[in-house]
Amino acid sequence: xxxxxxxxxxxxxxxxxxxxxxxxxxxxxxxxxxxxxxxxxxxxxxxxxxxxxxxxxxxxxxxxxxxxxxxxxxxxxxxxxxxxxxxxxxxxxxxxxxxxxxxxxxxxxxxxxxxxxxxxxxxxxxxxxxxxxxxxxxxxxxxxxxxxxxxxxxxxxxxxxxxxxxxxxxxxxxxxxxxxxxxxxxxxxxxxxxxxxxxxxxxxxxxxxxxxxxxxxxxxxxxxxxxxxxxxxxxxxxxxxxxxxxxxxxxx
Amino acid sequence: xxxxxxxxxxxxxxxxxxxxxxxxxxxxxxxxxxxxxxxxxxxxxxxxxxxxxxxxxxxxxxxxxxxxxxxxxxxxxxxxxxxxxxxxxxxxxxxxxxxxxxxxxxxxxxxxxxxxxxxxxxxxxxxxxxxxxxxxxxxxxxxxxxxxxxxxxxxxxxxxxxxxxxxxxxxxxxxxxxxxxxxxxxxxxxxxxxxxxxxxxxxxxxxxxxxxxxxxx
Numbered sequence: 388x389x390x391x392x393x394x395x396x397x398x399x400x401x402x403x404x405x406x407x408x409x410x411x412x413x414x415x416x417x418x419x420x421x422x423x424x425x426x427x428x429x430x431x432x433x434x435x436x437x438x439x440x441x442x443x444x445x446x447x448x449x450x451x452x453x454x455x456x457x458x459x460x461x462x463x464x465x466x467x468x469x470x471x472x473x474x475x476x477x478x479x480x481x482x483x484x485x486x487x488x489x490x491x492x493x494x495x496x497x498x499x500x501x502x503x504x505x506x507x508x509x510x511x512x513x514x515x516x517x518x519x520x521x522x523x524x525x526x527x528x529x530x531x532x533x534x535x536x537x538x539x540x541x542x543x544x545x546x547x548x549x550x551x552x553x554x555x556x557x558x559x560x561x562x563x564x565x566x567x568x569x570x571x572x573x574x575x576x577x578x579x580x581x582x583x584x585x586x587x588x589x590x591x592x593x594x595x596x597x598x599x600x601x602x603x604x605x606x607x608x609x610x611x612x613x614x615x616x617x618x619x620x621x622x623x624x625x626x627x628x629x630x631x632x633x634x635x636x637x638x639x
Numbered sequence: 640x641x642x643x644x645x646x647x648x649x650x651x652x653x654x655x656x657x658x659x660x661x662x663x664x665x666x667x668x669x670x671x672x673x674x675x676x677x678x679x680x681x682x683x684x685x686x687x688x689x690x691x692x693x694x695x696x697x698x699x700x701x702x703x704x705x706x707x708x709x710x711x712x713x714x715x716x717x718x719x720x721x722x723x724x725x726x727x728x729x730x731x732x733x734x735x736x737x738x739x740x741x742x743x744x745x746x747x748x749x750x751x752x753x754x755x756x757x758x759x760x761x762x763x764x765x766x767x768x769x770x771x772x773x774x775x776x777x778x779x780x781x782x783x784x785x786x787x788x789x790x791x792x793x794x795x796x797x798x799x800x801x802x803x804x805x806x807x808x809x810x811x812x813x814x815x816x817x818x819x820x821x822x823x824x825x826x827x828x829x830x831x832x833x834x835x836x837x838x839x840x841x842x843x844x845x846x847x848x849x850x851x852x853x854x855x856x
């Protein structure tokens with residue numbers, strides 16, 4: 388478990404005074420957060436509280452106006468393509484809508500980025516892709532196209548695709564929200580096994596039971612700020628602020 | 640008075656039809672290349688560049704091709720540039736085609752969901768890699784049918800090059816009519832030749848459209 392006094396360099400992600408506005412609407416109002424390697428963080432809160440925006444800042448999908456963001460000791464600099472490329476190799480992301488490439492087979496979805504970015508050999512790429520697909524339970528779908536798979540299967544392919552870059556950190560943006568209820572379990576199962584293997588995870592989620600079970604720390608965001616933060620057992624059992632109490636009551 | 644047989648008419652029209660085909664190809668290859676460059680520049684996040692290209696597209700879409708041909712032919716001469724009807728027609732048709740193709744393709748690129756770009760970005764792909772391996776293959780699938788459909792417009796548009804003295808199918812038809820005094824027969828043949836060029840293409844575009852809609856890969 389990390390605290391915000393970790394020495395510089397030890398953190399997987401370090402965020403200081405992060406602010407972002409869309410026009411006059413400030414969506415992030417000064418976020419401070421340090422994530423230790425291997426830590427599993429669940430970010431909860433109402434829609435519009437800034438949790439997805441925060442997540443998307445970590446791999447540069449969103450720009451921010453003020454503050455600092457470091458990933459594994461290296462500052463995120465927008466406009467520096469080489470630095471951004473290096474950073475994104477360390478930070479994988481999984482989306483609510485899966486975002487598999489529909490014109491490529493499952494195998495090619497997984498192999499595309501390592502082939503282009505890491506220039507690995509074809510044989511090594513395929514071996515690795517098959518291994519990753521086996522890991523998410525879809526080894527036999529190597530030659531299938533995304534639209535031939537169920538939502539849960541597509542999301543598991545998306546996880547394999549992100550893992551193919553060997554990221555140290557994985558961002559999960561409401562990855563089960565677009566799934567039919569009976570398919571949620573298979574995806575969460577994969578995420579849970581990643582957490583058990585020591586992957587650093589930052590996940591925005593509405594699955595409170597899952598957050599309670601898997602995460603080391605839960606962050607409750609409210610109106611663009613970290614409103615309350617703590618280990619899941621205390622945060623869920625004894626919320627300190629009325630906003631969190633109200634939020635937990637509304638999702639229960 | 641010299642007698643013209645039907646074969647004389649057809650033979651001369653067919654010879655002229657070659658130049659219609661060549662001019663169409665120049666317009667399409669040249670316009671396609673310029674249009675692709677414009678498209679790539681337009682998708683970069685440079686507001687002034689996007690505005691400039693949008694203005695270019697509007698300019699060529701909002702003025703008659705006939706005026707563009709006149710301006711290319713007489714305008715270049717005005718600036719002291721030695722020009723031929725060949726060069727002026729190729730230039731005007733290339734620019735005209737590039738504007739339309741840029742617009743068609745831009746629409747297709749924008750039809751690719753934003754999440755596709757984001758997924759490619761988050762996998763550390765560079766801008767050109769995102770474009771080449773993720774966005775363009777999907778946009779191209781959407782673009783095939785309207786692009787082929789537009790080719791038909793270009794082929795018919797080359798007829799306007801006759802007004803600046805370029806001898807293609809339509810101009811040849813006018814010249815032969817002046818010699819034979821058989822406008823209905825001659826222009827009938829001209830129309831039939833345009834149809835012979837265009838019909839297979841528009842038919843193919845419909846085939847492609849239905850094919851690409853049924854099979855997504």
